[in-house]
Amino acid sequence: MAEVEETIKRIQSQKGVQGIIIVNAEGIPIKSTLDNSSTVQYAGNVHQLLMKARGVVRDIDPQNDLTFLRVRSKKNEIMIAPDKDYFLIVIQNPTE
Amino acid sequence: MEIVYVYTKKHSEFGRQCNFSDRPAELHVDILPDISLAANFTVRDPCNVTIQCAEEMSEHEVNTERFESESRGINHVEGGWPKDLNPEDMEATIRYRKKVEKDEHYQNTIMQIAGLMEHCCKQNNATDIYREFFEDEDEEVLEESEEQPSAKTINVFRDPNEVKRTATSLSWHPEGNHKLAVAYSSLEFQRAPNDMSFDSYIWDIENPNKPEMTLRPVSPLVCLEYNPKDSHILVGGSYNGQIAYWDTRKGSQPVEMSTIEHSHRDPVYKVIWLQSKTGTDIFSASTDGQVLWWDIRKMSEPTERLVLDPSKKGNLDNALGVVSLEFETTMPTKFMVGTEQGLVVSCNRKAKTPAEKIVCTYSGHHGPIYALQRNPFFPKNFLTVADWTARIWSEDIKESSIMWTKYHMAHLLDGCWSPVRPSVFFTLKMDGTLDVWDILFKQNDPTLSLKVCDEAMCSIRVQDNGRFLGCGSQLGTTTLLEISAGLCTLQKNEKAMVSEMFERETKREKILEARHREMRLKERSRSEQSREDEGKETDGEESAEELVACAEREFFEIMEAEKKKERNEEKQRDKV
Numbered sequence: 001m002a003e004v005e006e007t008i009k010r011i012q013s014q015k016g017v018q019g020i021i022i023v024n025a026e027g028i029p030i031k032s033t034l035d036n037s038s039t040v041q042y043a044g045n046v047h048q049l050l051m052k053a054r055g056v057v058r059d060i061d062p063q064n065d066l067t068f069l070r071v072r073s074k075k076n077e078i079m080i081a082p083d084k085d086y087f088l089i090v091i092q093n094p095t096e
Numbered sequence: 097m098e099i100v101y102v103y104t105k106k107h108s109e110f111g112r113q114c115n116f117s118d119r120p121a122e123l124h125v126d127i128l129p130d131i132s133l134a135a136n137f138t139v140r141d142p143c144n145v146t147i148q149c150a151e152e153m154s155e156h157e158v159n160t161e162r163f164e165s166e167s168r169g170i171n172h173v174e175g176g177w178p179k180d181l182n183p184e185d186m187e188a189t190i191r192y193r194k195k196v197e198k199d200e201h202y203q204n205t206i207m208q209i210a211g212l213m214e215h216c217c218k219q220n221n222a223t224d225i226y227r228e229f230f231e232d233e234d235e236e237v238l239e240e241s242e243e244q245p246s247a248k249t250i251n252v253f254r255d256p257n258e259v260k261r262t263a264t265s266l267s268w269h270p271e272g273n274h275k276l277a278v279a280y281s282s283l284e285f286q287r288a289p290n291d292m293s294f295d296s297y298i299w300d301i302e303n304p305n306k307p308e309m310t311l312r313p314v315s316p317l318v319c320l321e322y323n324p325k326d327s328h329i330l331v332g333g334s335y336n337g338q339i340a341y342w343d344t345r346k347g348s349q350p351v352e353m354s355t356i357e358h359s360h361r362d363p364v365y366k367v368i369w370l371q372s373k374t375g376t377d378i379f380s381a382s383t384d385g386q387v388l389w390w391d392i393r394k395m396s397e398p399t400e401r402l403v404l405d406p407s408k409k410g411n412l413d414n415a416l417g418v419v420s421l422e423f424e425t426t427m428p429t430k431f432m433v434g435t436e437q438g439l440v441v442s443c444n445r446k447a448k449t450p451a452e453k454i455v456c457t458y459s460g461h462h463g464p465i466y467a468l469q470r471n472p473f474f475p476k477n478f479l480t481v482a483d484w485t486a487r488i489w490s491e492d493i494k495e496s497s498i499m500w501t502k503y504h505m506a507h508l509l510d511g512c513w514s515p516v517r518p519s520v521f522f523t524l525k526m527d528g529t530l531d532v533w534d535i536l537f538k539q540n541d542p543t544l545s546l547k548v549c550d551e552a553m554c555s556i557r558v559q560d561n562g563r564f565l566g567c568g569s570q571l572g573t574t575t576l577l578e579i580s581a582g583l584c585t586l587q588k589n590e591k592a593m594v595s596e597m598f599e600r601e602t603k604r605e606k607i608l609e610a611r612h613r614e615m616r617l618k619e620r621s622r623s624e625q626s627r628e629d630e631g632k633e634t635d636g637e638e639s640a641e642e643l644v645a646c647a648e649r650e651f652f653e654i655m656e657a658e659k660k661k662e663r664n665e666e667k668q669r670d671k672v
Binding site: 016031070090092 | 169177196220226
């Protein structure tokens with residue numbers, strides 16, 4: 001339990017990180033450093049995107065699976081690390 | 097031959113059961129080989145058999161069943177809470193969350209993916225992974241190892257008439273570059289057959305079979321130019337010295353022609369549009385030694401006249417015939433003319449007296465200057481094409497050109513700079529070759545030399561994008577060529593390098609010139625001194641007979657002197 005907290009704190013302290021969200025397989029945000037409305041928005045949208053991306057990867061090659069997803073936009077980058085039961089979302093503002 | 101075995105069954109035996117029995121084989125027919133037939137055949141040796149060693153493949157088509165998919169969106173408000181939990185209830189949700197956090201599986205998973213995530217975060221911080229690195233280097237490498245310069249023929253436009261005339265001048269349409277106006281005439285003095293057509297054509301690039309429009313002048317056109325401001329207007333200079341202008345909207349006949357009395361007395365070799373507010377000013381040049389300025393709205397007489405007399409007296413008899421004109425819109429008061437005698441004369445339009453109009457001359461060519469053009473990037477340097485060489489000059493050096501090509505086997509008949517690359521220019525030769533020169537790459541030889549056709553090539557014009565060029569030949573065939581990308585894309589540092597090269601050559605010439613001047617001064621001073629010494633002795637012994645008598649006298653004097661010396665020596669010997 002403490003390790004998880006520590007890890008999250010470490011990521012949070014990285015330069016440019018704006019927020020971290022941990023979501024479970026059902027789409028419930030377990031832990032978040034952002035406010036509730038943003039958390040809910042991110043959790044819902046990312047969940048769908050993740051399913052779609054995973055679907056694409058497995059469709060092209062069934063032996064393959066999604067390991068990481070990065071969405072870079074003008075203002076920031078959304079990094080999603082998926083797993084079977086949970087996924088971790090980090091929003092970072094990359095240094096130019 | 098038919099081999100027949102007859103099998104019969106008695107009627108009374110029909111319907112009876114079959115009794116099978118064994119018996120040995122009976123030979124019914126035995127056909128032996130007939131040796132005599134072999135005579136009709138011979139042994140074939142060797143036999144040609146084609147075989148192919150390849151994988152056997154077959155083609156199959158498969159069509160899977162159509163998979164129907166539909167996109168649906170979910171509006172996620174507060175998702176996935178277990179049934180028994182009320183999402184509004186803060187406490188319950190917090191409790192649930194805490195429970196999940198305590199789960200070991202959760203902790204392991206998070207540790208794992210957090211590690212991955214941290215790596216990516218750090219990566220982002222370290223460097224921008226999405227930026228294009230090595231962009232420039234890639235391009236350089238590509239270009240160097242890339243294609244050889246090449247040019248290929250896209251289209252050939254032939255003179256549709258029976259009697260072929262020379263394509264003496266080409267002009268690209270100012271907008272869009274999809275039309276080419278070609279002037280046809282026969283420049284050989286009095287060699288034009290009586291039924292030669294006078295027409296010149298405007299071709300559409302895509303259609304080489306039939307010209308898009310015909311221009312019907314009174315006398316064949318030697319030069320033709322589109323108005324750069326108004327693409328419907330063309331002006332042409334004709335063989336009999338008149339200038340005419342056409343409006344393509346109004347048809348094939350010229351809208352107006354200059355009056356014969358005031359026109360040139362010789363074929364008009366070049367006509368150029370001037371930069372003016374009205375866009376209707378042109379000037380023309382011809383071998384009769386005159387340069388005339390016209391306003392096309394009033395073709396009855398020229399607005400200005402200049403006689404190219406090097407002695408600056410305006411005497412038409414001394415005038416030099418003009419074969420080419422040069423005008424740069426960035427320097428509207430200056431212009432240059434290339435003469436039949438091989439001199440390039442630089443003139444100032446705004447000079448007050450006709451004498452001052454001629455500013456300076458550049459000599460160095462042996463024959464008429466067929467092409468004269470300033471470098472579009474470095475207007476101080478200009479290219480001349482004449483006799484067997486092409487030369488590059490700098491405006492400041494009047495004694496000689498700063499760079500020149502070697503003397504070729506055939507006459508050079510036309511040339512021009514590339515409008516996109518300052519170091520590239522093209523020349524045409526009398527044997528039908530097109531040479532592309534790149535002075536940054538190689539100065540002794542052309543970078544690319546192409547034989548376009550078998551007859552002499554008389555005129556060339558490059559399109560504004562530098563990619564396409566049209567060249568006209570003596571039999572009226574205009575060829576449209578496309579040159580490779582390497583020759584029409586501006587390289588890095590090209591302008592700087594070319595400008596350096598020109599400066600270097602100019603400096604070299606200046607130094608050489610200074611040295612020559614020094615030597616000449618020394619010679620002169622020396623010859624002046626010696627002349628002073630001899631001044632008293634030699635008085636005008638100009639006539640040949642006097643010289644001969646003088647030579648005889650000197651000869652006999654020497655003979656006498658020698659004889660005397662001999663006699664003295666004999667006497668001396670006798671004494672001893």
